[in-house]
Amino acid sequence: MVIVRYPCQKSPGRVSFTWDTFSDAAPFIDAVLLIGNQAPDRFYFHSDEKTFQWQGELIETRIGSIREDLSLDHPEQRAEILTGLLSNIYHAFDYREDGQVYDTLAKCVSGDLLREVYLRMKRSLLLAEQGGDLSHATQVQVTAAEPDKRSEGMLEATWQLTSVSEHWGHIHTQTNQYNALLKLQKDGSAWKLQAFQLLDDKRIQFQTSIRGYDKN
Numbered sequence: 001m002v003i004v005r006y007p008c009q010k011s012p013g014r015v016s017f018t019w020d021t022f023s024d025a026a027p028f029i030d031a032v033l034l035i036g037n038q039a040p041d042r043f044y045f046h047s048d049e050k051t052f053q054w055q056g057e058l059i060e061t062r063i064g065s066i067r068e069d070l071s072l073d074h075p076e077q078r079a080e081i082l083t084g085l086l087s088n089i090y091h092a093f094d095y096r097e098d099g100q101v102y103d104t105l106a107k108c109v110s111g112d113l114l115r116e117v118y119l120r121m122k123r124s125l126l127l128a129e130q131g132g133d134l135s136h137a138t139q140v141q142v143t144a145a146e147p148d149k150r151s152e153g154m155l156e157a158t159w160q161l162t163s164v165s166e167h168w169g170h171i172h173t174q175t176n177q178y179n180a181l182l183k184l185q186k187d188g189s190a191w192k193l194q195a196f197q198l199l200d201d202k203r204i205q206f207q208t209s210i211r212g213y214d215k216n
Contacts, residue, residue: 015054019045034166063088063104068189072155079142081184081191082157089121089193090137090161109193110185117196124161124176124201135165135174148181154195155182160204175205 004017019029022045029045035054043052066084070077085108092104102118109117139162148154162175183195 013055013057016051017053018051020050022047063091063107066191070191072184075145078145078155082145082155082159082182083140083142085184085191085193086142086159086161087137087140089117090140090163093122094136107190107192110187113193113196117193120196120198124178135163135172137161137163138173151181153183155184156180156199157182171209173205173207173209174203176201176203 019031022028027046031043031045031052033041033043033052033054035041035056045052064084064087066081066088070081072078072081088108089105092101092108095101095104102114105114105118140159141162142157142159145155145157148156156179158177158179160175160177162173165172178198179200181195181197181199182193184191185194186192
């Protein structure tokens, strides 16, 4: 078995791959194609058809904007601000280059906290079962965000992060719950994370499925 994977900085619009090594014992190559979130497909390389070509559009990383008129004084708006900010922080790791990750995080996190958040969030997205592969955040759900009575200007928040990693066609989905003290503040027109203290984290769900397989 040969697995070919080429990471790229941006979502490709065209892919061309050529296999030109054949023999009497292996006159063709049976390839399994994993494209985006689609079900697996097959392509047979042989001497008369050595090149696979694909053209299309995959979903790119998109960092959302947070409304400027939201206020931390209103519980629903507070949760909306925090959900948007945490989602952008996690989605920064959809980029493959550290420079892009840092540039995206810098829009969400104050400078002094940037390195700490980078290391902590990257660690939270690591799947030990995958030999160190990074999973990708798919959903952030804030379940509580209230002013902390012990620290002025801080919020005590609880949220759940659902993330997905794929390894050889096996899709691993996990949900972790976090509880932390946070300080959010406006920097110009942008909301940023100013302070962060993790109080607790735990995995609450983990499941594995096979791409393209629907048990129903």
